[in-house]
Amino acid sequence: MATTRLIMKSVRSLGKIPIRYSSDIAFVPSQADPSFGESSKMNLCQAINNAMDIAMESDSSACLFGEDVAFGGVFRCSVGLQNKYGKDRVFNTPICEQGIAGFGIGLAVCGSTAIAEIQFADYIFPAFDQIVNEAAKYRYRSGNLFNCGKLTIRTTWGAVGHGALYHSQSPEAYFTHTPGLKVVVPRGPIQAKGLLLSCIRNENPCIFFEPKLLYRTAVEDVPVGDYEIELEKAEIVKEGKDITVVSWGTQLHVALDAANVAEKEIGVNCEVIDLRTLLPWDVDMIAKSVNKTGHLIITHEAPLTSGFAAEISSKIQERCFLRLEAPISRVCGWDTPFPHIFEPFYLPTKWRIVETIKKLIDFQY
Amino acid sequence: MFSQFRRSFIPTCSQLSSMILSENSAFMTVGYCNMASDFRINEFTDKYLNRRKAEFTEKLEIFSPFQQATIPIYRVTNSEGQFIDPNYDFDFSKEMAVKMYKYMVTIHEMDKILYDSQRQGRISFYLTNTGEEAAQIGSAAGIHDDDLMYGQYREAGSLLYRGFSIEKFMHQCYGNAKDIGGGKQMPIHYGSSEHHFVTISSPLATQLPQAVGSAYAFKREKNGRIVLVYFGEGAASEGDAHAAMNMASTLKCPVIFFCRNNGYAISTPTTEQYGGDGIGGKGIGYGIHVIRVDGNDLIAVYNATKAAREIAEQNEPVLIEAMTYRLGHHSTSDDSSAYRHSEEVNTWHQKDNPIVRFRIILENKGWWSNEEDITYQKNIRKEVMEAFLNAEKVPKPNILSMFDDVYKEMPKILQEQRDELVEHLNKYGKYYPMKNFEGS
Numbered sequence: 001m002a003t004t005r006l007i008m009k010s011v012r013s014l015g016k017i018p019i020r021y022s023s024d025i026a027f028v029p030s031q032a033d034p035s036f037g038e039s040s041k042m043n044l045c046q047a048i049n050n051a052m053d054i055a056m057e058s059d060s061s062a063c064l065f066g067e068d069v070a071f072g073g074v075f076r077c078s079v080g081l082q083n084k085y086g087k088d089r090v091f092n093t094p095i096c097e098q099g100i101a102g103f104g105i106g107l108a109v110c111g112s113t114a115i116a117e118i119q120f121a122d123y124i125f126p127a128f129d130q131i132v133n134e135a136a137k138y139r140y141r142s143g144n145l146f147n148c149g150k151l152t153i154r155t156t157w158g159a160v161g162h163g164a165l166y167h168s169q170s171p172e173a174y175f176t177h178t179p180g181l182k183v184v185v186p187r188g189p190i191q192a193k194g195l196l197l198s199c200i201r202n203e204n205p206c207i208f209f210e211p212k213l214l215y216r217t218a219v220e221d222v223p224v225g226d227y228e229i230e231l232e233k234a235e236i237v238k239e240g241k242d243i244t245v246v247s248w249g250t251q252l253h254v255a256l257d258a259a260n261v262a263e264k265e266i267g268v269n270c271e272v273i274d275l276r277t278l279l280p281w282d283v284d285m286i287a288k289s290v291n292k293t294g295h296l297i298i299t300h301e302a303p304l305t306s307g308f309a310a311e312i313s314s315k316i317q318e319r320c321f322l323r324l325e326a327p328i329s330r331v332c333g334w335d336t337p338f339p340h341i342f343e344p345f346y347l348p349t350k351w352r353i354v355e356t357i358k359k360l361i362d363f364q365y
Numbered sequence: 366m367f368s369q370f371r372r373s374f375i376p377t378c379s380q381l382s383s384m385i386l387s388e389n390s391a392f393m394t395v396g397y398c399n400m401a402s403d404f405r406i407n408e409f410t411d412k413y414l415n416r417r418k419a420e421f422t423e424k425l426e427i428f429s430p431f432q433q434a435t436i437p438i439y440r441v442t443n444s445e446g447q448f449i450d451p452n453y454d455f456d457f458s459k460e461m462a463v464k465m466y467k468y469m470v471t472i473h474e475m476d477k478i479l480y481d482s483q484r485q486g487r488i489s490f491y492l493t494n495t496g497e498e499a500a501q502i503g504s505a506a507g508i509h510d511d512d513l514m515y516g517q518y519r520e521a522g523s524l525l526y527r528g529f530s531i532e533k534f535m536h537q538c539y540g541n542a543k544d545i546g547g548g549k550q551m552p553i554h555y556g557s558s559e560h561h562f563v564t565i566s567s568p569l570a571t572q573l574p575q576a577v578g579s580a581y582a583f584k585r586e587k588n589g590r591i592v593l594v595y596f597g598e599g600a601a602s603e604g605d606a607h608a609a610m611n612m613a614s615t616l617k618c619p620v621i622f623f624c625r626n627n628g629y630a631i632s633t634p635t636t637e638q639y640g641g642d643g644i645g646g647k648g649i650g651y652g653i654h655v656i657r658v659d660g661n662d663l664i665a666v667y668n669a670t671k672a673a674r675e676i677a678e679q680n681e682p683v684l685i686e687a688m689t690y691r692l693g694h695h696s697t698s699d700d701s702s703a704y705r706h707s708e709e710v711n712t713w714h715q716k717d718n719p720i721v722r723f724r725i726i727l728e729n730k731g732w733w734s735n736e737e738d739i740t741y742q743k744n745i746r747k748e749v750m751e752a753f754l755n756a757e758k759v760p761k762p763n764i765l766s767m768f769d770d771v772y773k774e775m776p777k778i779l780q781e782q783r784d785e786l787v788e789h790l791n792k793y794g795k796y797y798p799m800k801n802f803e804g805s
Contacts (some may be wrong), residue, residue: 042651098609102574102609103575103616105578106576108578139773141554145564147773166701203773204772208586283778
């Protein structure tokens with residue numbers, strides 16, 4: 001595990017070797033709520049850094065820890081924070097994910113704000129027992145005598161072009177089946193900063209997935225001040241009347257791209273919704289949209305079977321049965337491990353989404 | 366003649382050449398070696414070995430684990446309750462000593478009554494503390510009342526020592542409306558924020574790295590508190606134990622790891638649990654202070670824990686391995702005669718019982734008598750029985766409280782599920798055991 005990551009770092013540090021990117025994402029910048037004040041251009045990792053800076057500034061109990069966070073982190077999300085807040089608040093741990101999660105729970109049990117980093121979402125599984133059996137159930141099992149609400153676990157997430165099996169995963173569905181957790185995925189810098197601050201200040205254990213493909217490529221005018229974006233609330237990113245498309249993270253941008261193609265080539269007007277919080281999720285907004293459009297497509301990078309799209313499909317089918325004009329469709333990663341050289345064929349591309357939009361609109365019964 | 370000279374010259378020249386080369390080689394090797402060793406010794410000492418003096422050796426030696434001295438077992442008294450050192454300065458006050466003894470007897474009586482109640486189907490599960498009372502009471506007494514405790518499950522004595530009432534133990538085991546845990550966990554999964562005892566959970570060893578995180582929080586707050594975390598020798602085989610000890614060491618946390626080595630993890634003897642010098646033998650490898658103690662010697666456990674706390678207070682972790690024996694079955698779901706001979710249990714029970722050992726000390730001091738013992742046992746049994754019978758009469762909590770505390774607030778989807786159950790019970794309630802629950 002550590003060796004694999006060392007190789008990963010080595011490859012990245014060798015500037016002369018060209019990195020092949022086969023995932024071409026057209027990032028679609030958003031506009032921040034003007035009430036949030038003055039903005040500055042930031043990419044995703046700068047927005048994350050800014051969020052943690054604000055969190056640590058406003059809460060003297062807040063600590064940030066994990067593998068390699070001291071020097072700024074392998075994606076540079078914690079640059080400058082140890083210098084600013086001290087070695088006792090921003091520090092490296094031994095290489096041990098179950099230890100990082102358990103340690104974070106212990107900090108939170110005593111009232112400290114714990115921001116734990118798991119270097120890649122693919123390596124969160126050694127901490128699965130601490131997260132699912134412990135963090136999620138802490139308050140419940142103690143009758144609210146104890147809790148670890150001040151724990152946030154942030155981790156990098158999603159495809160990156162060449163990450164293969166262990167640097168590309170989207171494990172959110174494993175955790176959405178666990179009552180007691182909140183699961184959050186932002187689509188860009190503005191969203192990331194606001195949602196991360198909400199997670200850190202929320203009094204429930206939160207898992208915050210950061211789309212690593214967007215760390216440097218996604219640039220937006222991000223409000224520089226302190227602001228929070230509400231958890232458990234989806235956002236309509238593009239209004240439309242014919243079909244609802246739901247996604248989150250990097251894939252949200254693929255959905256937007258597909259929506260544009262569908263408009264130009266098929267004449268279909270798509271409503272695109274960013275789910276943002278997967279647990280607990282915003283059933284009402286999705287249902288309202290589907291009641292308007294009569295069609296639903298859900299798309300995510302994670303494999304199809306038991307992916308979170310299944311949960312959305314089932315609930316919307318229950319809620320909007322009389323309004324659905326075609327079967328709900330899921331456009332997802334195939335049920336294989338995430339491959340290296342086959343990434344372009346694995347990912348649910350905009351063309352697969354366009355194809356599905358066409359099928360749903362043309363559906364006859 | 367010339368031909369002869371030439372033939373003899375060549376070997377001579379070769380030999381000379383070889384000698385010169387060899388000499389040069391040796392010279393360079395020696396010099397290089399000295400220079401290299403100097404810088405590397407410092408690097409290894411300062412960084413790799415955490416300031417332990419590094420040195421090279423030309424002796425090829427692979428260290429055997431049996432070569433290291435076994436960590437000795439600290440004790441103050443022997444199995445017969447006699448001080449090993451006749452001049453030992455026993456500085457317990459009578460009040461404190463008698464109180465500790467009474468707590469051990471109370472746990473023992475509570476165990477008997479609750480064990481029997483499970484056999485009668487009145488509670489679903491129970492797990493006794495029999496044989497490990499001294500380890501629990503001694504360690505609890507060795508730290509401060511506001512130090513935080515994390516348990517495994519066989520530490521009810523520590524919580525009792527903290528002042529948790531007999532009634533509250535009963536309420537938890539029954540999962541009734543007075544259970545401060547809300548009836549959500551199996552019996553013996555106690556917790557109390559008031560007594561700084563973190564609620565117990567079943568997954569083994571998960572509390573260890575959590576304890577380290579809490580200790581780090583205390584260190585940062587500079588509040589003078591430490592954390593004491595209990596675990597069995599079986600739990601020490603979990604990956605979380607490795608995580609915890611390593612992190613406690615590198616992050617320099619004020620934590621005491623207290624291992625109850627009672628010889629068994631359910632049916633698995635220690636010979637199948639580890640191959641090293643017990644659990645104590647692991648501590649040195651992580652850079653953690655270690656003491657092994659006679660877990661059936663209350664005074665020794667107390668002394669060790671008290672001394673360990675003074676070290677932990679300096680932000681240095683300590684590991685205490687208390688050697689004891691699990692006299693009872695693992696739990697009410699276990700019949701230990703299936704894997705160990707009753708003779709083994711009887712030997713420990715008769716020859717090295719922690720309660721008996723301490724009673725002898727009290728009697729020899731003239732602080733306790735046989736009459737007082739009989740009276741106390743009778744009184745405490747009555748008190749426990751009374752609490753037991755009262756707890757049995759308390760109804761179960763409101764059914765809808767099963768939806769509380771999943772999150773701090775109740776998400777809409779959970780509210781809807783709760784309402785769904787209400788509607789269902791309104792129609793089909795007669796098919797459910799409603800009458801035992803409050804508000805039905």
